[in-house]
Amino acid sequence: MIAGLRSSALHWTGVLPVLAVVLLALTWGRSLPVALVVLVSCFLAGAVLAAVHHAEVIAHRVGEPFGSLVLAVAVTIIEVALIVTLMADGGAKSATLARDTVFAAVMITCNGIVGLSLLVGSLRRKVAVFNAEGTGAALATVATVAGLSLVLPTFTTSTPGPRFSTPQLVFAAVAALVLYSLFVTTQTIRHRDYFLPVTTSGEVIHGEDHADPPSARAALTSLGLLALALIAVVGLAKAVSPAIESGVAAAGLPASVVGIVIALLVLLPESIAAVRAAHRDRVQTSLNLGLGSAMASIGLTIPAVALATVWLPVPLSLGLGAGHLVLLALTVIVGTLTVIPGRATPLQGGVHLTLLAAYIVLAVSP
Numbered sequence: 001m002i003a004g005l006r007s008s009a010l011h012w013t014g015v016l017p018v019l020a021v022v023l024l025a026l027t028w029g030r031s032l033p034v035a036l037v038v039l040v041s042c043f044l045a046g047a048v049l050a051a052v053h054h055a056e057v058i059a060h061r062v063g064e065p066f067g068s069l070v071l072a073v074a075v076t077i078i079e080v081a082l083i084v085t086l087m088a089d090g091g092a093k094s095a096t097l098a099r100d101t102v103f104a105a106v107m108i109t110c111n112g113i114v115g116l117s118l119l120v121g122s123l124r125r126k127v128a129v130f131n132a133e134g135t136g137a138a139l140a141t142v143a144t145v146a147g148l149s150l151v152l153p154t155f156t157t158s159t160p161g162p163r164f165s166t167p168q169l170v171f172a173a174v175a176a177l178v179l180y181s182l183f184v185t186t187q188t189i190r191h192r193d194y195f196l197p198v199t200t201s202g203e204v205i206h207g208e209d210h211a212d213p214p215s216a217r218a219a220l221t222s223l224g225l226l227a228l229a230l231i232a233v234v235g236l237a238k239a240v241s242p243a244i245e246s247g248v249a250a251a252g253l254p255a256s257v258v259g260i261v262i263a264l265l266v267l268l269p270e271s272i273a274a275v276r277a278a279h280r281d282r283v284q285t286s287l288n289l290g291l292g293s294a295m296a297s298i299g300l301t302i303p304a305v306a307l308a309t310v311w312l313p314v315p316l317s318l319g320l321g322a323g324h325l326v327l328l329a330l331t332v333i334v335g336t337l338t339v340i341p342g343r344a345t346p347l348q349g350g351v352h353l354t355l356l357a358a359y360i361v362l363a364v365s366p
Contacts, residue, residue: 162319
């Protein structure tokens with residue numbers, strides 16, 4: 001037993017988060033040369049993979065849909081921390097950073113994670129099967145909160161530009177938080193069965209049969225290491241963000257690409273976990289991760305950023321432009337048509353991935 005614990009402690013997923021935090025302490029607040037940026041990026045990628053591992057251990061212990069919720073909230077904490085710190089340092093040019101990052105997260109989750117999960121699941125079993133009731137509820141919540149937070153500011157007239165007035169921003173933040181709370185309550189308490197994986201015949205899978213759940217000690221250890229990994233991801237991403245911004249500017253790309261890079265970075269753990277779940281015929285778990293992350297991204301990020309504007313000397317522009325409004329509308333329509341049958345073929349996965357590709361192409365070449 002002692003040998004097993006020692007082996008577990010020496011596993012790279014246990015050692016790397018600690019080393020990443022040490023590296024963060026050594027590099028915090030410093031201008032990094034190219035070689036050090038490469039080293040920090042390697043540790044950043046390792047911390048992301050370690051976070052995925054420990055999140056999956058916790059998920060196996062607590063079961064679905066709690067496991068998906070743990071990872072979604074953890075990833076959103078990363079996103080909020082990155083947005084607030086970059087807005088604090090970025091000046092007026094970061095006024096649209098929250099909007100760009102949140103919208104990128106919505107497109108990546110609702111089209112990238114969902115599309116890739118459906119593609120992997122349907123290629124494995126010809127048809128990917130999931131619970132339409134739970135998935136539909138999640139998509140409806142995402143669509144509502146995205147509309148209130150990202151669409152309405154474009155059309156309000158109280159303030160110039162795509163911005164909310166203070167009362168409007170307070171309402172949007174409170175509404176997002178309330179809807180997210182209702183969603184979590186529905187997902188974990190009142191209608192938990194709607195978010196559990198189902199078999200090809202539609203029967204709910206209440207537990208995993210491929211392995212025994214980890215012990216309480218192992219789960220608590222993973223929880224602590226997950227926290228360390230997330231701290232490392234936030235801090236190291238902040239350390240390399242000047243290099244990201246410089247690279248985007250040097251390539252002549254729009255500033256909104258920075259938001260996409262941040263969203264891709266923070267959603268990498270969920271993307272990997274979702275694909276793994278789909279490969280195990282747990283497509284519902286993958287959709288919980290994707291849509292749950294979209295919901296958390298808007299429902300928690302918008303209130304947090306709205307609160308941060310009290311002391312941040314940066315105006316907050318949330319309204320989407322015409323092209324992004326079209327892409328959001330297409331995402332909601334296509335997502336609805338995908339969810340209604342409760343079954344999907346590779347075609348639906350390809351359609352969602354095409355929407356994500358269109359978003360990235362238009363972001364690079366508006």
